[in-house]
Amino acid sequence: MTTIRQAGAHAIVAGAGIAGLAGAAALAGRFGRVTLLDRDSLPDGVQMRLGAGQGAHLHQLLKAGEEALERLLPGVTDDFYAAGAKRMRVGRDVKVFDFGGWMDECDAGFDVTSLSRPAYEAVLRARVSALPGVTIRTATPVKRLVVSDGRCTGVELEDGETLSADLIVDASGMTAPLMTQLAAEGHAAFETEEVRINVAYSTVRFRQPEKWRGESAGFFLLPGPPGKRFGFLLPIENGEWILSVGARGKDSPPRSLAEMLAYAEQFEPSIFERVRDAEPLSELRTFRKPTANRRKAWEAAKWPERLVPIGDALSSVNPTYGQGMTVAACEADALAGLLDARSADNAGLDGLASSYLTKAGEISGRAWSLSLNSDYVYDETEGERPPTFAMNRAMAATLRKLADDDLDFRTFRYRLVHMVADANALREGAMGIKFFTALQGSMAS
């Protein structure tokens, strides 16, 4: 980390989930002190907790998220491996069935880590709490954001204490009340977009039987319509598998282990043959995600200075595409870059929120478009499709088809999904010509 000059004396981060931890890593060293607050009593090690109930379910960290975290906390990928992460070669170890078929095996040129969500969080928490000037206060719920004269000046805690800071990061997630309250109190005016995606998950962790121990294979199945089901199996720390299966609309995912096994048997033999004799290590957990939501703060008619929302507090999409932690990490990384640029220009902190929100709108907007382009294909996703939907679908179908036959397109598609490539690359060079020729052909037929 290249620190040019400190941006301020004190920064507060409300929420110590993945976004809050990544945010605190971005602020450490750039502020004299960073106070990270969470309403939960955070565990010392790897443990599920109430404030991040989704942590029981499979969490894939995309490559762009890993790279952003690595920039914020150099060596953290090695820490993930030291905590037991499986190393998975994308294209080879990660088997993908989507929109009608298996992707042919290839080497996409990069590895990803595979850990449980509580383990990712524990590694990040250990790293962040060791950073200079960082204090983590647990069991400390934030009641509201304090705004005075158009500037966020701190937070009020549930116990009545007020903490002041030069910059406040809201990382309290989508369902926490802080953003809604801010708007209700008239300190901000922004549109909240909501799309009913109607997705539900069930998850069980298993011990890998001897026969499969050490296997690096993982499975991602998103068969596409008319199918409403999806499922993922990943090897994680301690010789375990995590199996998350899900359904859209009225189709309920399993509610017991027996139902889970029956579901897996019907759904995908390669998953069923692995888990049918495996010892379950957890209760079956369920999670409903009825909506994708985003607070379009980057277009806000009114927004206080010095307030920066990050992660799910800003935007929360269908988790089946595995983007949430990555978006949070990329936003934190962008925040660090903006702070350094402003320090270099001696620009101070006023205006930071606005330039950050533009960047965060772009980062979360990519995830929003990628996920909703897929969600809108399903009848179970409610609401009017945007005017660009038909063209976006034609482009996605063309890319999927090209990926079947052409290694360059297959690896590009993996890079796109992992958010390390941009779809704009399809407009350029030889790839662009090939892509648009195929797209025109598909639209003419």
Ligand SMILES: Cc1cc2nc3c(=O)[nH]c(=O)nc-3n(C[C@H](O)[C@H](O)[C@H](O)COP(=O)(O)OP(=O)(O)OC[C@H]3O[C@@H](n4cnc5c(N)ncnc54)[C@H](O)[C@@H]3O)c2cc1C
């Ligand atoms: C079923 C499911 C599966 C998912 N799978 C993936 C996946 O494969 N890959 C992926 O990248 N993402 C996945 N996600 C999304 C991912 O969990 C989030 O996007 C990501 O963790 C970012 O979360 P966050 O830190 O912004 O919010 P959260 O994880 O919601 O954390 C918010 C934190 O704020 C704290 N808090 C809340 N209110 C207050 C308050 N008033 N005061 C103080 N603290 C407060 C909470 O205790 C919590 O610690 C999945 C989500 C779900 C629901």
